[in-house]
Amino acid sequence: EPEVTQTPSHQVTQMGQEVILRCVPISNHLYFYWYRQILGQKVEFLVSFYNNEISEKSEIFDDQFSVERPDGSNFTLKIRSTKLEDSAMYFCASSQREYNEQFFGPGTRLTVL
Amino acid sequence: GEDVEQSLFLSVREGDSSVINCTYTDSSSTYLYWYKQEPGAGLQLLTYIFSNMDMKQDQRLTVLLNKKDKHLSLRIADTQTGDSAIYFCAESPILTGGGNKLTFGTGTQLKVEL
Numbered sequence: 001e002p003e004v005t006q007t008p009s010h011q012v013t014q015m016g017q018e019v020i021l022r023c024v025p026i027s028n029h030l031y032f033y034w035y036r037q038i039l040g041q042k043v044e045f046l047v048s049f050y051n052n053e054i055s056e057k058s059e060i061f062d063d064q065f066s067v068e069r070p071d072g073s074n075f076t077l078k079i080r081s082t083k084l085e086d087s088a089m090y091f092c093a094s095s096q097r098e099y100n101e102q103f104f105g106p107g108t109r110l111t112v113l
Numbered sequence: 114g115e116d117v118e119q120s121l122f123l124s125v126r127e128g129d130s131s132v133i134n135c136t137y138t139d140s141s142s143t144y145l146y147w148y149k150q151e152p153g154a155g156l157q158l159l160t161y162i163f164s165n166m167d168m169k170q171d172q173r174l175t176v177l178l179n180k181k182d183k184h185l186s187l188r189i190a191d192t193q194t195g196d197s198a199i200y201f202c203a204e205s206p207i208l209t210g211g212g213n214k215l216t217f218g219t220g221t222q223l224k225v226e227l
Contacts, residue, residue, distance in 0.1 A: 002213075006154070019218055031213065033214075033215075035215070035217075041160050041219075042117075042217050042218065042219050042220075043156070043201065043203075043220075044217070045214045045215060045216065048213070049213060051177055056214055058214075061154075069171040091155060092155065095213065101158045101161075102158070102213065102215065103158075104148075104155035104156040104157070106153065106155045107155060
């Protein structure tokens, strides 16, 4: 059964460093998403991506964040200069069509020290 | 903006029914979802309902929607220990173009005891 994969499973970084979180969506999916969940809080939408451009982003997704689909398989989230408050679980998701089921990856736990 | 609320914890005995509740605020046409999260795993979609429906049944799962009160519930019949997980309610308004942003509740931790 096809699944969304994410690497790494856990990333530890120093404040101010850049991190790139990687996702491989399901191969025939066209819509891609990033969400995050700070410990003890709700899962929050960050950004959606379709047709090689951002289609919607939340207030959280400021200039420190960027997304990219560098090739036909990967979908990345970059945080340019990490802050302590960026520590969270980051989930990637993809869907085949706009209102189809979103399939989620297992998440990357980001810890900023 | 949209808001989704859930109770945080539910404990049931194996074999009993579980009912997990959720309220939402969006007044537009919307899809409402139930996701399950097991430890160390991603979010697995269990079922969904469109806001013009009252009920949807899928094997052991029954979703009930009270549109007037904006109240959604997930009933799990014959709850098993394997159902122990966090259950998230989520909603997404029907808008055109470019994606389907989900707004999640806090999640309800379901504990199934023998």
